[in-house]
Amino acid sequence: MKTTFISLLLFCFFSVSYAQNRAAIKGRVTDSVSKQPLELSTVAMVDVKDSSLIAYTLSKKTGDFELQRLPAETRVKLVISYAGYKSYIRQFNFKKGEVMDIGNISLNSKMLSEVVVRAERVPVKMKKDTIEFDAAAFKTRPNAALEELLKKLPGVQIDGDGTITVNGKDVSKLLIDGKQFFGNDPKIATKNLDAEIVAQVQVYDDRENDPDHLISDTKVPKIINIKLKKAIKRSIFGKVFAGAGSRDRYETGGLFNMFRDTLQLSLIGLSNNLNHTGFSNQEIYSEGGFDRSGGSTSFNGRPSWASNWGGIEKITSGGFNLNQNYGKKLKLNLQYFYSQRNNINNSSNFQQQFLKDTTLLSANTNNRNSNSHSHTATALVEWEPDTVRHLRFSPSLSFSGNDNTASSTGNTRNNFNMPVNTSVGNNFGNGSSTQYRQNFYFHKRSRKHKGESFNISNNLQINPGENTSFNNSDVVNYQHANLSDSLHRRSSRTTNNVSGNIDLSYRYPITKKLTVDITTSNSYNKSSDQLFTYDRKTNTFDSLLVNQSSDLKRDQWTENIKPGITYQLGKNTQIIAGLNTQWQQIENNFVSSRLSQNYFFLLPTLRFETDRLSISYDRGVNQPGISSLQPVTIVYSPLYTFTGNPNLKPTINNNYNISYRLYTTQSQVSLWAYGGVYKQENLSINQQTIRSDGSQTVTVVNRDGRPSYSLNVGFNKRFRKMKDWQIFFSTSLNGSYNQNLNLLNNVEGWQNTFNRGIYQNVYFDWKEKATLNIGAGYNIGDTKYKYDDFRIVHTGNFNLNNNLVLRPIRRLVWETKQDFYYNTQIAPGLKKGVNVISTSIALLMLKKDRGELKFTVYDVFDQNVSIYRYTGTNSITDTQNNTLNRYFLVTYSIKFNKLSTK
Template sequence: MKKAITITRAMLCLFLLTCGAAFAQNPARISVKGIVIDSSSTTLPSATIMLLTPKDSALVSYGRTENDGQFEIKGVKRGTYLLKISYMGYLPYQQEFTPAEGGVTDLGKIQLKPIMKELYEVVVRTAKAPLSIKGDTVEYNAASFKVPPGSTVEDLLRKLPGMSVDQDGNIKAQGQDVKRVTVDGKQFFGGDTKMATKNLSAEAIKKVQVFNDKTEQAKATGIDDGKKEKTMNLELKDEFKKGGFGKVTAGIGDKERMEVKGNYNKFDQKNQFSLIGLGNNTNQVGMGFDDFQDFRGSQSFNWNDNADFGFGGGGRYYYFGGDEGDEDLSIPVGGGRGQGLTDSYAAGLNYNYDTKKNKLSSSYYFNGKNQILDALSSRQNFLNNNASFNTTNNDYTRNQSYNHRVSFRLEKMVDSLNTFTFVGNGKLSKGNTRYDGLQQFFTGNNELSNQTTINNRTGFSSSAAALTGIYRHKFKKKGRIFAASGGYNFTNSDGDATQISLNEFYKITSTNDLLRNINQFNSTLSDRNQWKASLLYVEPFGKKFSSETFYNFSTRNSIVDRNVKNNESNLQIDSLTRYFENTISYNRVGTSLRYNYKGINISAGVAGQQFSLRGNFTQPKKPETIVDQKYFIWLGNVQGSLDLKNNRYMWFGYEPNVSEPSIKDLQPVVDNSNPLYIREGNPDLLPQVDHNFNVGGNYYNPGSFMSIYFGMNYNYHVNQIIYNQNIDSKTFKTTTKPMNITGGDNVGTYFGLGFPLKKTKATLNLNGNVNASKNLTYINDILNNTNNLSYYAGLRLDLTPSDKFTFYGNANFGITNTKYSINTAQNQTIYNHRFGAEMNVKFPKDFYFNSRLNYNVFINERFGFNQRQPIWNAAVYKQLGKSKKAEIRLTAYDILNRNLNISQFANQNYYSESRTETLARYFMLSFTYNMRGVKNQMRRSGGGW
């Protein structure tokens, strides 16, 4: 028996040794290497190397040759592969092979042949590679990356190596934000990168190309400014260029929830027409990105339309408003499901015409909403000497608004040297608001001091327009350019408000009767007009230097006529009635010198800017107040970039920003909408100057698809406009008045790292930042420094092993330490953590499952605030029909019934937290029909309709 056991042990050991030897000779994973040369035995650096499966040409792994032509792809499972090599100017090479014994398979020298004319047809018929790398351009063959039927371009991008898309639809390529998305080389879908990616069908895409493009200003002037914009071009399949596409969705749910939306698009080489509509009571406020993206059109926005030439210019030319109401002329886009309870409806149409010499974009858009907000909030206010008081608010607000918007942009190229651009935007708005609130004030001992009951009603109507014209002339000398622009903007608004409030005081007996009981009616007329002009001249000096000289002019006139009367006596309240007229003008002239040679691009400039502020304030039974002030400011500017080759890039810069005071802050008008929080303007305000410094860099390895980026920003504020607060220790009435102060600043650092854990299957992205800021304000004439130090770290994991299963997970950790100089006992730490996961699963017979979970954590131990909020949505859907143009979907929103809008915030001299009731758990059954590549029978040769 012992002998048998001994023999058995010996045989087992021999078997294990044999298996070990065999495993050592043939490990499960291998490396494939070789060297790429041409017919003259010259090595070819940066050639694209790919390993494909022979059966379906699916991409397994990839890389690039080194400077000596050598390559090595590691960690590949043992099996038969198709090796494919591509290099510009040479015939694609492909070879099927089975790995040799051992851990390394050396394919030796691989010779590529140059493309001859007679070989062109061979090249055309060669199997398409999943991706190719040419310099800084990466081109993906969309057919090689499988996604489920009905997927959008966004779903396709998540499968592409070196690409990442977060849950909000923001795109990163090679570690950098994608600034522009084009379709067939044209911006048919506007300037927002989410427009095309969320709505276009993945099956419409033939190729995805990613590259570094020049800025629009560099293209227009011919002078390279050293700035690069990561750009993505989507090349459509031929069948999608010949007709229309779009989709219609209708859904009905429990709790009387319903939604309907649809869009239709049709374009050829010259024309684009888009029609869109939506209506819902599911908190889908305004137009979602996935609907808006194919609405605006290629010419609706252009970076070079800014009418303020030169550095340190104003904001976008089409934005005009903010003081007397929301006068933003752009179309509101809010794809998320907002807070409160909101009914929304919208409709719009868009037409674009694009030829070599004429580019037209025009649109009309209407939207309306009815929103109810029921919120509970609390706030602790810190005073000097460690004193404090608390407030709680129970607010009910109902908003109704209606907006009509029109826009057009026409660019006409007279000839190769002269171009005119005309841009116009207009808006008509009407709305009303009902606000009912109960505000309670408590002493530091938590005793009720006073409370205010508020019942306010407001109504408004407004109109606004912005018109801009730009002329550009290119001289025959390359780089020499002259440009001129002019613009006119206006806003008119008419508002009425009824303000009723009752203030009850429990700690004091003597107060002003007006403070105790307010019953007022006020009407306000506001008119504002602005004229702008700008000139630019660019002169090159040789191949390395050029100068840019510019002049800007702007004058803005504003009139506010406010009348307030007592509702009970119908008598005018002189102390609150005002007439205000203000004119702000500035002239700015400057020049800069640029050096550009071998990847080094540096510019330095200086400008002088003169402000003129003139205004008069009239109040009944009081003398007129006149303001007449002039300021002169020197502005410097330095910008630089270094192209270190091999996809390494660094930049630095200094740029000041000057902003004049707003009309609300300048006019000495008392705003008593909240009788215990009074706002008053200051006609003596100076312009605010912000000094901005930045430095950063990024690196991208196209072979491994690893990306690294980092940077730092610093801002220092001079004459910063802050709000001085005086708080009555008995009534807790707060009076604020804007003033200038110097010394506030903030500094921020950031970094990011992304790399594939397994090429084409798993990608990990890490990022983080550290920010510190000092905010200054006066509280009862004592200067308070609020110092915030925040830390943020995040990671995202994308798993895309096949078209049957995908998983996207993310974790974001945020910590903010807040310290106060006048009340150190209230120093606190706020934690805001967010975790998310999304999973997609394909089942047999075209059934699909989607699940998304967001888990939010809000903690502030100083005030005992600890909220953990899981929001879980899930859907099951089925594709219908042979062509899978239809879909039926059952969706469950907020399955755990935990949706509540929560926020917490600490700054200056207070900490606040709020909870707003919003749409919670409900179920929705929806049907979608997707039109894809409808054949256009009316099309004739020549590209017309």
């Protein structure tokens, strides 16, 4: 809390001092003929010296506007624009504390001669629901990446991991001239394209799959469209880099782009053993090039998100992205990616399992080496024959294969210091899978009736796969000799899943306020899972284990008919309600039996929303997995037995949500809040029996759950440039309360977990020569077990991440990054604190700084570890994984850019 308090003091200090030396201007925008106010006129203030944008706002319904906290004693220029009208432009030089009222500004088709004598570029425009920024109004350094330009746009925030938000909303896509650029990963473009080729940046809502605006405004993500300079008829640009270092660390890659009018072709390739899983992660910051440990490893102490098993990963991948326009009506996108990964993971964990007066203490080590490869090809066809019809078709095909080897050791003792069991195991296997997916969407709106529309959508997925594994394990039980065993088994598994659906929807406006709609959908899901397990009795695996083999098949048909209404209470206020009637017919086929199920559900939905607030309720249903329904008992090992339950019922989900968003263009303040209540009926829960010898049996039963709650609140403030300073302030709070039912040893007990946390970030920039980003977070978790002992488990961790970038002289960049994580509750013998400090020095060279020689030291003090703690069914587990440690790396990169205006 100390960090937050200091940040609040800094915020108040800068706010007060900032306001005392600032000026303000206000006025009203109207039509020169009708005298009616022009709502949503763009009012911008720019610096006369370099034409950079200082502030902007949109006029209100009355046409009134006001710009506050403007620089004093500096020549500035006011630009007022509205689509279809000539812009109003006038220069000012405010005094400190001055508030100027310029009265009524009338816009018409002619320039006001007393104001300007020539047309000038407008830094920001509002076109219907699209905000368009002129890139020339935001000055960037030579050879700056697109990310640097976006950071300067009002309302745009880019986090350390490259995640982009606009006015507090996530950015789902980044397009180049309206075309996809390597799928939906904006970071590939922001990290590697140059800012100098950009003419305008457009921001608008992502309504591609929601043309009828059925999704709440508070939940719709944004799309950023990068419009390239018109003069660039043909261009070839990209980058290549290569680096080598200690401990055999290396990285290499390249990006090549060729644009030819309506054709865009991009090639990409990389290889490294630095836990980098994608090209966009190569430059997590514009100059430093850190994140050598795989993203969040050193930040939160957990294994790399990019690698499912943590550890150290080597990746080689490459592919291409092709866009081609055929006229203005037809667009084609084609992508291909190849990826090959090798992951080495060594982990150890310590678990405490509490059983009344007995506590089982288990220590395990696991070593795994996995290899995988995949080929993925996707296409996108978009056709808009006119202004009322839109068709989108996207097929994809992928092939993947994997092989892995693993070994493990474990031992368990109890709190009386008596040995319980030991185990040694190793396994290896390989598998492959194929997946075909297609998505079809067609939307047609009426020319005659505003609000009338018709939609067709179809999804199809086919996913066959096979896997073979060999498992060997030796278990010694010191308390019951009959539970000791030596197992040698081979398992062959074949799966095939097919799912498809077709949805039809129609909307019709009854009145200006009331719209009715009806949606009908039909879906079919077919799944099969064949598992044959053999025991080795002689030298071959020739003994079929019936109780560990299965042949599961499921056919499920689902029909939905959902009528609904939308009632407009006001311009930005509406109520949306629907009642989904759902029929399900399911055929479950096991080896020796069949289970037929028929269900009918009424699933209501209700939502009230304004442009800032959304309150909703929805009810859904989930079927239990077929493996949980099989009426057999499977003995996986002497220590673990599972029994299916054919009497399981579907789980009913009830969701209550509230969300609020506020962004003020004038003050560049963003505020958001999300809250939710989640409750389940007939929840499928594991019923466990864990004995003092360490063996356990598990089955699945239905129980009603208790409500769980979540809340997330955030605030950020971006100060306008104060001479040479740029400041950004951000705070977020989160909390959750989950109630989970545990069934352990014939005792029903609730596991109630209360988590809460705060994260604070402050960003300072001085003349783009010194940048400091300070972030700190504190998270607390309390878990209470309502069993016989009413145990309480407390966890708390603190993290601090700082990043400092200095450009002391021309072409020299020095960066230092710190990630600190501390958890006092980690088990004895494991490291409680992780402090990773990395630094780099980069020398820019060649024309326009297109070359860079960089020397990086990752984890200067060689302290990095990957460690975390979590709670389970009356248990606590601490886990530690291997991760990247200190290494030195020298990398050279060069950007090339050949532009042609011919």
